[in-house]
Amino acid sequence: MTIRTAIIGFGTGGRVFHAPLVAAEPRFTVSAIVTADPERVAAAAEYAPADVLASPDDVFARDDIDLVVITSPNDTHAPLARRAIAAGTAVVIDKPIGVSSAEARALVAEAAAAGVPLTVFQNRRWDGDFRTLRELLATGELGAVHQFESAFEWWKPALTSRWKDVASPEQGGGILSDLGPHLIDQALLLFGDVVEVHAELDRRRPGAAADDDAFLSLTHANGVRSRLWMNATAPVNRPRFRVLGSRAVFTSHGLDPQEDQSKAGRRPLDPGFGLPADGRTALLSTPEAERPVPLLAGEHLAFYRALGDALTTGAPLPVDPRDAVRGLELIEAARGLG
Known part of the structure; x- marks a missing residue:
């Protein structure tokens, strides 16, 4: 199984951390990168043939994404994660999981109710x-x-x-x-x-x-x-x-x-x-x-190795999102x- 991954945000989080890690784990592939910044669009060429998209809307309009990685500004984390959960797509959220513990707690409950894997990049x-x-x-x-x-x-x-x-x-x-x-x-x-x-x-x-x-x-x-x-x-x-x-x-x-x-x-x-x-x-x-x-x-890279196990064999997620709620x-x- 290849886990087709979309990375929303290509600043330090997406460009320096997530994209190189996703590309290094054989079970994953970088399928899409969301950024509208011209310099970051040019940097995304390293991951060709990944599609470079201008908006998260372009990700959620697709039906060929298995995992969404959210590494955009903090106040967008929970809203974007809710969209992924609604689409039934597994989610990795950069820390913090949300801007409040109430928002984060509700998000974790929503993912659990939908049966959608949700984890937090506590690298x-x-x-x-x-x-x-x-x-x-x-x-x-x-x-x-x-x-x-x-x-x-x-x-x-x-x-x-x-x-x-x-x-x-x-x-x-x-x-x-x-x-x-x-x-x-x-x-x-x-x-x-x-x-x-x-x-x-x-x-x-x-x-x-x-x-x-x-x-x-x-x-x-x-x-x-x-x-x-x-x-x-x-x-x-x-x-x-x-x-x-x-x-x-x-x-x-x-x-x-x-x-x-x-x-x-x-x-x-x-x-x-x-x-x-x-x-x-x-x-x-x-x-x-x-x-x-x-x-x-x-x-x-151990985070994505453990995530690959979780998504393909049902092993535990690399980070329990409730840990991130407690941190908040x-x-x-x-x-x-x-």
């Missing part, structure tokens, strides 16, 4: 440093974990005209809506549900429509505290992960390389894809010694809306 579950951390936690070498620190920071001090910079929080704008779904999802995956949320949200760039500097402290039901930083105005970054256990501390630096590698023209099946070019390692520190921990390769509930609590 950071397959970052190399996160995969490495999960394997290390499974060994018990850290002991009982007390604190999980996670930071995703950039140096982008100037606002742009991109929708992410001009959208209000109600439209899904702001760094908490952009990066929060990733960092919260990782924390929930590692340490389970959250019983308390503290947040500090700031607008550092003049004229910012939404937060561009965010801090969350999450208290998990098991007592672990997750401290999450998201920042667009950080000249120098914190460690990506710092995990304090009763026996040892795990520390890693730098962002997963897959996004930058894809922007540079490398593809998921290329040798070395997903491994940092500088050969960096993580570090495991105890009172007695330190040792390097080799980083596993990042493997966002915590973002709303951080904004004082929960």
Whole structure:
């Protein structure tokens, strides 16, 4: 079975993440790309003979699409997903699944009632440093974990005209809506549900429509505290992960390389894809010694491999969309809306 895929949106999400991954998984084919931007239309030629369409309406007018990938602005996610569900077409939604937990919850219920597969692209579950951390936690070498620190920071001090910079929080704008779904999802995956949320949200760039500097402290039901930083105005970054256990501390630096590698023209099946070019390692520190921990390769392609299994054999979806709903509930609590 070939899973004929339409990608709605060909900015960073469609061009850098989804299209290369879909093309790399043999059970999928890129059949259509929706973009009206001339530069993006030219970039879409890499996936010929995929049709380049000007509007999502052109996708929903067809009867030869098996999967719709929605990677357009955040406030279009749920409306477009509802159209796919009505057509009986499986759906992948870029995070966040919607602009509110109520909208997302209703969408998940609608897909379940219709029997339409719906999942969310929480690709950071397959970052190399996160995969490495999960394997290390499974060994018990850290002991009982007390604190999980996670930071995703950039140096982008100037606002742009991109929708992410001009959208209000109600439209899904702001760094908490952009990066929060990733960092919260990782924390929930590692340490389970959250019983308390503290947040500090700031607008550092003049004229910012939404937060561009965010801090969350999450208290998990098991007592672990997750401290999450998201920042667009950080000249120098914190460690990506710092995990304090009763026996040892795990520390890693730098962002997963897959996004930058894809922007540079490398593809998921290329040798070395997903491994940092500088050969960096993580570090495991105890009172007695330190040792390097080799980083596993990042493997966002694993999302589409699992999705292929789900759509062809009935295996579980790669991400339960209810996880994404819970993430939105915590973002709303951080904004004082929960």
